Amino acid sequence: MERPVLPLAQLHAFVVLAEELHFGHAAARLGIAQPPLSQQIRRLEDKVGHDLFSREPGRVALTAAGQELLPAARRALNDLADGLAAARAIGSGQAGTLRIGFAASLALTVLPGLLRGFRERYPDVLLDIREMTSAPQIEALHEKTIDVGLLREPPDDEPDLAFRTVLTEPFVAVLPTVHPLAAQRTVELARLADSSFVLLPREVGPQLHDQIVALCAEAGFTPRIAQHAVEWQTVCALVETGLGISLAPASIRRIRLKGVAFRSIQPNTTRTRAAMAWRRNEQNPLVTNLLEAVGNPPHK
Incomplete structure (x- = not known):
C-alpha cells in the first residue's frame, strides 16, 4: 500500500493545534484565519484516514491517531529545520570541510596565523x-x-x-656552524662557489629551485648539488651533518638545529614568494571565506 505524502504545512498546522488545543489560538499563532486552518487539518485527516482531533463545543482534544502522529510530525519538522540550517551553513561557508595543502616551510610562518584567524571566524x-x-x-x-x-x-x-601572495622573504645561507663563513653576519655568495649544495629536487618546486640557481649564477657560479631533500627540515639536517650547504627562504631560520647557522647573503637581490592557490572557477563558499580572511601579505 502506497504511503500518503503529508505536506509539511499541514504537519506544522497539526503540531501547533495539538499544542494549543484551540483553533482560534492556533490560527493566531500561525498567522492565518481559522477557516484555512480547519481546512488544512481536514485535508491531513483525509490523508491519514482518521480524525486527529475530537471536536466538541468548547473543547478540542487529540484522538488516539493524533497522539500517535504527533511525535513523528515533530521529528519531521525538526529534521527539516535542522536540514535547512545545515544547508544554509554549508551554502554560506559557515560549515563543511575545507581541504588545504601546505608546503612544510609555511607551517613556520603564515599557516598558523591564517588557520587561527579562519577558525575564529x-x-x-x-x-x-x-x-x-x-x-x-x-x-x-x-x-x-x-x-x-x-x-x-x-x-x-x-x-x-588563481594565486594570491601571502608572504615574500629573502634567501639566507644555511651553513654548518663549523663552516669558516658561519662566523660572519653576511656571506658573499661567490665565496660558496666551491661548496657542495643540498637542495630540494627541481620536480617538487621548480620555480624555487630555479631562483636559487639564478642567485648562484648572479654570483658567478653554478651550484654543485651533492644531495637532494624534499623537505627543508631535512635539508637543514643534512647541512648539520656536513654533507653540504644550502640557500633557503629566510623563514627556515625558525628550524632550530644546534649545528646549523643561518646567514644573510650578498648579493641579496631575490625574494621568494609564498602564495595561496585555488581554482579560478571555484564555487565553494569555504574558499571564498578563507580568501576574505587573509589579510595583507607580510614581508620579512
Missing part, C-alpha cells in the same frame, strides 16, 4: 590540512583533492588557477 568548519610540496599541490588542485594550496613560487603557466 568559522569555528564550525572542519579543516583537513595536508603537508605537500608545491608541485603536488598544483596537481591536487587540478584533481580537486584539495580546495586551497599554500605553496612556494607559484607557476606562471596555470591559467585555470
Whole structure:
C-alpha cells in the first residue's frame, strides 16, 4: 500500500493545534484565519484516514491517531529545520570541510596565523590540512583533492588557477656552524662557489629551485648539488651533518638545529614568494571565506 505524502504545512498546522488545543489560538499563532486552518487539518485527516482531533463545543482534544502522529510530525519538522540550517551553513561557508595543502616551510610562518584567524571566524568548519610540496599541490588542485594550496613560487603557466601572495622573504645561507663563513653576519655568495649544495629536487618546486640557481649564477657560479631533500627540515639536517650547504627562504631560520647557522647573503637581490592557490572557477563558499580572511601579505 502506497504511503500518503503529508505536506509539511499541514504537519506544522497539526503540531501547533495539538499544542494549543484551540483553533482560534492556533490560527493566531500561525498567522492565518481559522477557516484555512480547519481546512488544512481536514485535508491531513483525509490523508491519514482518521480524525486527529475530537471536536466538541468548547473543547478540542487529540484522538488516539493524533497522539500517535504527533511525535513523528515533530521529528519531521525538526529534521527539516535542522536540514535547512545545515544547508544554509554549508551554502554560506559557515560549515563543511575545507581541504588545504601546505608546503612544510609555511607551517613556520603564515599557516598558523591564517588557520587561527579562519577558525575564529568559522569555528564550525572542519579543516583537513595536508603537508605537500608545491608541485603536488598544483596537481591536487587540478584533481580537486584539495580546495586551497599554500605553496612556494607559484607557476606562471596555470591559467585555470588563481594565486594570491601571502608572504615574500629573502634567501639566507644555511651553513654548518663549523663552516669558516658561519662566523660572519653576511656571506658573499661567490665565496660558496666551491661548496657542495643540498637542495630540494627541481620536480617538487621548480620555480624555487630555479631562483636559487639564478642567485648562484648572479654570483658567478653554478651550484654543485651533492644531495637532494624534499623537505627543508631535512635539508637543514643534512647541512648539520656536513654533507653540504644550502640557500633557503629566510623563514627556515625558525628550524632550530644546534649545528646549523643561518646567514644573510650578498648579493641579496631575490625574494621568494609564498602564495595561496585555488581554482579560478571555484564555487565553494569555504574558499571564498578563507580568501576574505587573509589579510595583507607580510614581508620579512
